[in-house]
Amino acid sequence: MSLEKIxxxxxxxGLYKLRAQTRNGFLAESLIDGRKISVGARDNVSLLSEIAIYTLTEELPLREVFKKISEKENGGPTIHHKVPKVELEEFFFGVLPDYDEDRVYPSDIKKVVQWYNLLQKNGITDFSEETEGASSEEE
Structure with missing residues (x-):
């Protein structure tokens, strides 16, 4: 499963897996405990595939950040998200040396690390784009 349904x-x-669409929103399943919840249209929901991290030159899609973390950790889990702020920033600087320190807060780094570990725990390690078939049709 790719990030398009997370x-x-x-x-x-935590994070949720999109399960089904309902009349008033959709059904999602928690990656933490597997519980299903109904999410209304008024809830603030973000697809992981649409989130980006600010760098000094561009906005880097979250999937690319996850790829870099995976490469650094050889495909395994990384540091715990509850380590001190300084350790989180040092780790993130090692993964993404040109991240914009003015616009990427320690709480953002904490979420990225927590999400990466949660995805790893659930076996979601495919951080490639799902829309590769569409780009080959355009050529």
Whole structure:
């Protein structure tokens, strides 16, 4: 499974897998405990495939950041998200040396690390784009 079906829901911990669409929103399953929840159209939901991290030159898609973390950690889990702020920043600087320190806050780094470890734990390690078939049709 790729990041196109993985969600972050504001006010709810962890990440969720999109399961089905309903009349008033959709059904999502928690990657933490497997519980299914109904998410309304008014909830603030972000697809991981649409999130980007600011660098000094561009906005880097989250999938690219996850790829860099995976390469650094040889495909395994990384540091815990509850380590001190300084350790998180040092780690992130090692992964993405040109990240914009003014616009990427320690809380953002903490989320990225937590999400990466949660995806690893659930066997979601394919950080490539799912829309590769569409680009070959355009050529």
């Amino acid at each position: 969600l972050s829901i504001s006010g709810k911990p």
